Amino acid sequence: MSPSAEAQPQPVAPATTTAPILRVEHVTHAFGGVNAINDCSFEVQTGSITALIGPNGAGKSTMVNVISGFYPLQQGQILFDGQSVRGLAAHSIAQRGLIRTFQISRDYGAMTVLENLMVPPKHQVGENLFNVFFRPWLVAREEKELVRKALDMLNTFGLYEKREDYARSLSGGQKRLLEMARALMADPKMLLLDEPMAGVNPALADRLAQHIMDLRGKGLTVLMIEHNLGIVDQIAQDVVVMANGTTLARGTMVEIRSHPEVISAYLGGA
Amino acid sequence: MIYLHAIGFGLVTASILALCSVGLTLQFGVTNYINFAIGAYLTIGAYFAWMVNGIGLNIWVAMVVGGLLTGVMAVVLNLGIMQNFVRRDFPVLFMLIVMFGLSLILQNVTLAIWGANFQNYKVSSGQELSIGPFLLTSQQLVIIGIAVVAMLGVHVLLTYTKVGKAMRAMSDNPTLARNCGIDTDLVTNFTWFISGFLAGVAGVVLALNITSFQPSFGSDFEFVIFAAIIVGGIGRPYGAMVGALIIGLVTEVSAAFIDSSYKNDMAFAILVLVLLLRPQGIFATEGKA
Amino acid sequence: MDATIAYLLTLAVYYFIFNIQTWGLNLQFGVAGILNFAYIIFFAVGAYITGTFALPHADPFSGQTYFFGFALPFPIPLIAGGLVAAALGLLVGVIALKRLRSDYMAIVTVSVGAIVYDIIGNYFPLFNGQDGISGVPFPLQTRLGLDYNTYQWFFMGLAGVIMLILFLIIQRITHSPFGRTLRSIREDQDVSEAFGKDTFRYRMIAMAIGCFYAGVAGGLLIEYISAFNPSGWTAGETFVLFAALIIGGRGNNWGAALGALLVPVIFQEATRYLPQFPNSDTLVPALRNVVVGVLLIVTLWFRPQGLLPERKAKFPKVQLDAPENKQEEADVALG
Numbered sequence A: 001m002s003p004s005a006e007a008q009p010q011p012v013a014p015a016t017t018t019a020p021i022l023r024v025e026h027v028t029h030a031f032g033g034v035n036a037i038n039d040c041s042f043e044v045q046t047g048s049i050t051a052l053i054g055p056n057g058a059g060k061s062t063m064v065n066v067i068s069g070f071y072p073l074q075q076g077q078i079l080f081d082g083q084s085v086r087g088l089a090a091h092s093i094a095q096r097g098l099i100r101t102f103q104i105s106r107d108y109g110a111m112t113v114l115e116n117l118m119v120p121p122k123h124q125v126g127e128n129l130f131n132v133f134f135r136p137w138l139v140a141r142e143e144k145e146l147v148r149k150a151l152d153m154l155n156t157f158g159l160y161e162k163r164e165d166y167a168r169s170l171s172g173g174q175k176r177l178l179e180m181a182r183a184l185m186a187d188p189k190m191l192l193l194d195e196p197m198a199g200v201n202p203a204l205a206d207r208l209a210q211h212i213m214d215l216r217g218k219g220l221t222v223l224m225i226e227h228n229l230g231i232v233d234q235i236a237q238d239v240v241v242m243a244n245g246t247t248l249a250r251g252t253m254v255e256i257r258s259h260p261e262v263i264s265a266y267l268g269g270a
Numbered sequence B: 001m002i003y004l005h006a007i008g009f010g011l012v013t014a015s016i017l018a019l020c021s022v023g024l025t026l027q028f029g030v031t032n033y034i035n036f037a038i039g040a041y042l043t044i045g046a047y048f049a050w051m052v053n054g055i056g057l058n059i060w061v062a063m064v065v066g067g068l069l070t071g072v073m074a075v076v077l078n079l080g081i082m083q084n085f086v087r088r089d090f091p092v093l094f095m096l097i098v099m100f101g102l103s104l105i106l107q108n109v110t111l112a113i114w115g116a117n118f119q120n121y122k123v124s125s126g127q128e129l130s131i132g133p134f135l136l137t138s139q140q141l142v143i144i145g146i147a148v149v150a151m152l153g154v155h156v157l158l159t160y161t162k163v164g165k166a167m168r169a170m171s172d173n174p175t176l177a178r179n180c181g182i183d184t185d186l187v188t189n190f191t192w193f194i195s196g197f198l199a200g201v202a203g204v205v206l207a208l209n210i211t212s213f214q215p216s217f218g219s220d221f222e223f224v225i226f227a228a229i230i231v232g233g234i235g236r237p238y239g240a241m242v243g244a245l246i247i248g249l250v251t252e253v254s255a256a257f258i259d260s261s262y263k264n265d266m267a268f269a270i271l272v273l274v275l276l277l278r279p280q281g282i283f284a285t286e287g288k289a
Numbered sequence C: 001m002d003a004t005i006a007y008l009l010t011l012a013v014y015y016f017i018f019n020i021q022t023w024g025l026n027l028q029f030g031v032a033g034i035l036n037f038a039y040i041i042f043f044a045v046g047a048y049i050t051g052t053f054a055l056p057h058a059d060p061f062s063g064q065t066y067f068f069g070f071a072l073p074f075p076i077p078l079i080a081g082g083l084v085a086a087a088l089g090l091l092v093g094v095i096a097l098k099r100l101r102s103d104y105m106a107i108v109t110v111s112v113g114a115i116v117y118d119i120i121g122n123y124f125p126l127f128n129g130q131d132g133i134s135g136v137p138f139p140l141q142t143r144l145g146l147d148y149n150t151y152q153w154f155f156m157g158l159a160g161v162i163m164l165i166l167f168l169i170i171q172r173i174t175h176s177p178f179g180r181t182l183r184s185i186r187e188d189q190d191v192s193e194a195f196g197k198d199t200f201r202y203r204m205i206a207m208a209i210g211c212f213y214a215g216v217a218g219g220l221l222i223e224y225i226s227a228f229n230p231s232g233w234t235a236g237e238t239f240v241l242f243a244a245l246i247i248g249g250r251g252n253n254w255g256a257a258l259g260a261l262l263v264p265v266i267f268q269e270a271t272r273y274l275p276q277f278p279n280s281d282t283l284v285p286a287l288r289n290v291v292v293g294v295l296l297i298v299t300l301w302f303r304p305q306g307l308l309p310e311r312k313a314k315f316p317k318v319q320l321d322a323p324e325n326k327q328e329e330a331d332v333a334l335g
């Protein structure tokens, strides 16, 4: 159970399984006539860490919003775990195990750090009022289990001391840690992270990178948007490059670095 | 024949609605919270004009003065109350409570100052004219004319003036607008002035159209205004004009079929339909929703 | 009975009723972040339903016209009042809660308030229009055979017990995992949606429960004063409740109770004893509303969390297997 047991660096290797957990096929998304995403396709292998990179305005966040159901799927197809997400509400997609974070970190400010972590677990018995009134013992037991799990998680992410503080009082970096810890409380099959390290100092970015690698060790799949190519190099097996709303290239970082179009569209400009 | 008359009245109501809903929706776009006190602004505009009219000035002069005073009041309230809360990054939820409170304060201040009695303006009762198929008073014709002029004015403001373009920019993307060097405080106050002015004028012409008024008459009209801006897509001035036209026509034409004391409820029926079927407004592709 | 005691008894019953209202509003606004500007409508509907379920069939000679008239025994009318209010709450919720923006919630509820007020006031066959209904029988009075004075004490006890039960229920809900999810939706609806919470459904439940409370409060009022008409539930009344909740402390049921004591009971009652002067029948209520509005805005400015703020959630004490983790060292080793 102790998370630190996994804290050794994972070798960066191709994903062990080859079945994709997420397939994005010919997705197009328009905002009032302008295509933010234009016929974009890629896939994410089960158990991999895949990075989604691309210049500002490439459509990465829009893609995350479409995959997670925050924007309706207009055109194309998205399969998560073999099933289409078309027409599903955001919360239904999340219930299937696809958990996302937001580009700007968003905490439940007026709730404590610990309480923040108590929200995500799915299908809590105490979320049903019938149980609250007629099976309180089940609720109490589950609360205890969840508190233990949450405290463990806070411990892992170095936020244990902050558990009683309001989330809004955390620093920007601590909020990033909280966000990842909180997302993990939902027991995701796959995490969609929109710039999880934006605005944090290099040391913390390394720590977050380490946490993400640990996740892979536990069988999670991660799709993360990241601008820091050093970190992408360090932790991602697969890289998808987006530019102007479409996939420009796919492959390992080594392959990507030598891709002429990518160099001109992205790396060269950066 | 009665429908045609109803359409004529519909155009008048639409004109009144257009005046206040364009201002309201502009202000929403710029400030990003809705003015729940809009009904009270209408009422206060009507009373300002009533006082000016009472000292012997012509009603149309009184209307302009009433509008100007309401515009000034809107700016003063923004400087005194709303702007301070906005500076503290108050969430929209709480801004709405502030506005709700403000509406109650204004309404009761009106009641305290002017009492609950019905008042009316000193105007010669305009003669009825038949224009084509419509039967309207000369006053109602002037109301339509005022609305047309005001809409053209708003169009010119938004399209050709610097401040109008700044208003649109703030409405589209406030952070970007600020970073582009737009004096957002100034534009916000200007918007409040325009919105207040239009609300004051609308209050006067509404009072003229229903002949007598008391302190709650603006608030009773409030949800009809909300219906117009939602139908047109909240935050969209041109949408609000069309929304006003639709709501004005529907309420008046429906009064030919149902008990006219429920005619405003038709506006609500449309509001509900739009919210359920096309919440971004009838015309908007993807609105601020 | 001594006039002062009779007065204090009445005040106590009113306070109990205000408490029930502010708790329902607290669940909606304080906990779930729902802006229901038509809250008083649900109170009114509860009152009318309770009244007309308790009254016998409308007698054309009594001068009253109303629907229903089932002459049902206590507590069926009261429960029906709560349930109908809750059902109406769901109906409004379908329109108001689908959208993310709180402006829509506010606009829809304000409009609903205006419409319902219009219809009930104008359409006499429903609840006797502007005149309102009267002559609602006192619950259990004939059955118990109590004289007037004793019955006053009895009713206060009855209202007190109902209030207490509703308090225990609302406390349970607020501090349950269900309440926690509602708070999370208030804080950030998108994030909760991203964790698989059907936020619309949660808010609908909060809407229904809050409106149930409003309905029961209205029902209790009409059973106590046996009459009810539209002057008792203007938009200003909703505002008084919001003011009470925000001044007392939103998110905290004790705060709501404190606010109910301070704003509607103490403040409103105290101003009844202002000296009378010409026009004071419109002037005093108007000025009272102005003061409540100013108090609310001042509170939002200086103490937005209210007098008794929402408290941090408490959790069961848990002993960790591996207390202070060695995570930092692991990271350093890696670096």
Ligand SMILES: Nc1ncnc2c1ncn2[C@@H]1O[C@H](COP(=O)(O)OP(=O)(O)OP(=O)(O)O)[C@@H](O)[C@H]1O
Pocket (backbone or CB within 6 Å): A031, A036, A054, A055, A056, A057, A058, A059, A060, A061, A062, A063, A103
């Ligand atoms: N809600 C919206 N309405 C209209 N246009 C939008 C909206 N959201 C994004 N866009 C546009 O779509 C394009 C893609 O935006 P997106 O946020 O997906 O980019 P991104 O790749 O995440 O960029 P960044 O690296 O800066 O986060 C941009 O041109 C943006 O202006």
Ligand SMILES: [Mg+2]
Pocket (backbone or CB within 6 Å): A060, A061, A062, A103
């Ligand atoms: Mg982005």
